[in-house]
Amino acid sequence: EDQVTQSPEALRLQEGESSSLNCSYTVSGLRGLFWYRQDPGKGPEFLFTLYSAGEEKEKERLKATLTKKESFLHITAPKPEDSATYLCAVLSGSARQLTFGSGTQLTVLP
Amino acid sequence: EPEVTQTPSHQVTQMGQEVILRCVPISNHLYFYWYRQILGQKVEFLVSFYNNEISEKSEIFDDQFSVERPDGSNFTLKIRSTKLEDSAMYFCASSDSETQYFGPGTRLLVL
Numbered sequence: 001e002d003q004v005t006q007s008p009e010a011l012r013l014q015e016g017e018s019s020s021l022n023c024s025y026t027v028s029g030l031r032g033l034f035w036y037r038q039d040p041g042k043g044p045e046f047l048f049t050l051y052s053a054g055e056e057k058e059k060e061r062l063k064a065t066l067t068k069k070e071s072f073l074h075i076t077a078p079k080p081e082d083s084a085t086y087l088c089a090v091l092s093g094s095a096r097q098l099t100f101g102s103g104t105q106l107t108v109l110p
Numbered sequence: 111e112p113e114v115t116q117t118p119s120h121q122v123t124q125m126g127q128e129v130i131l132r133c134v135p136i137s138n139h140l141y142f143y144w145y146r147q148i149l150g151q152k153v154e155f156l157v158s159f160y161n162n163e164i165s166e167k168s169e170i171f172d173d174q175f176s177v178e179r180p181d182g183s184n185f186t187l188k189i190r191s192t193k194l195e196d197s198a199m200y201f202c203a204s205s206d207s208e209t210q211y212f213g214p215g216t217r218l219l220v221l
Contacts, residue, residue, distance in 0.1 A: 032208040032209070034209065034210075041199075041217070042214055042215065043114075043116075043201050043212040043213050043214045043215045044153065044201070044212045045212070046209060046211055046212070049208060049209045087153065089153075095166060096141060096143070096158045096160075096165060096205075097158060097166055097168065098145075098153075098155060098210060099155070100152050100154075101152070102151075103152075
């Protein structure tokens with residue numbers, strides 16, 4: 001059974017204070033690892049797809065990296081509008097169902 | 111930019127009643143999904159749908175649930191006899207490859 005664990009559960013940063021969110025996974029045959037942003041009461045908003053160890057993707061202040069056991073979402077010089085819950089999810093084998101982690105609730109203080 | 115849409119945004123129903131949640135997937139996508147998120151919990155997979163049939167379903171997706179693509183644009187989730195524990199956010203998603211794009215959700219409250 002696929003497992004996805006995210007840490008920390010919650011993170012408070014000052015505006016401009018860079019940090020990283022972690023997503024550890026246990027799957028049989030990773031087909032893709034996904035990062036989503038979720039605002040309260042909204043649906044997950046797609047950020048990145050990573051397919052293989054060593055891959056990196058960037059978008060504005062966010063950078064996602066992937067190893068064989070975990071993924072990191074690096075946030076550089078965050079702003080208050082980056083406050084949200086960041087979700088990690090995996091696809092494995094031939095399945096099409098995403099397995100989600102519990103998320104990291106990020107709060108960026110002005 | 112194309113997006114997944116869902117209606118209604120909120121639905122309140124009495125236990126035992128039937129509800130239908132509606133979704134319009136992104137137009138050129140071929141795979142459709144329903145997920146749910148109980149308040150404070152993880153997003154959970156319910157069902158995937160491809161080529162007019164269910165391709166995968168989870169243990170949650172029992173006989174009370176059904177999905178349908180009644181026309182070329184809509185994708186629906188029906189819960190036949192709602193239970194209190196069906197209260198959750200229900201998300202529709204669609205994809206043309208591995209990446210799934212989610213709708214804004216329907217908040218279902220069963221009283």
